[in-house]
Amino acid sequence: MIREDRELLAELARLNTAMASLAMRIMDGSASVVEQQNYAHGLIAAGERLWLRAAGMGVAIVEGRQVVVDGSLDRPLSLPAYYGT
Numbered sequence: 001m002i003r004e005d006r007e008l009l010a011e012l013a014r015l016n017t018a019m020a021s022l023a024m025r026i027m028d029g030s031a032s033v034v035e036q037q038n039y040a041h042g043l044i045a046a047g048e049r050l051w052l053r054a055a056g057m058g059v060a061i062v063e064g065r066q067v068v069v070d071g072s073l074d075r076p077l078s079l080p081a082y083y084g085t
Helices: 003-027 033-057
Strands: 061-062 065-068
Touching: 003 033
Parallel strands: none
Antiparallel strands: 061 065
């Protein structure tokens, strides 16, 4: 695993850990606007890094199968429905 992947996974884990306590503070009305904005900024930044990583791969993994992506990932990937038995 390359350094950038480890850093991205660590950031995603940090955001995941912080989510539960932030959600509780949002529900009880004690989360500040700045705290929510900072968390949102972290989610957006991590999401963009993940998006760029996926775009560079050119392959998406769906239910254990590889699906080759034609073209750019600047639009949602649409796949046929899976009717596995």
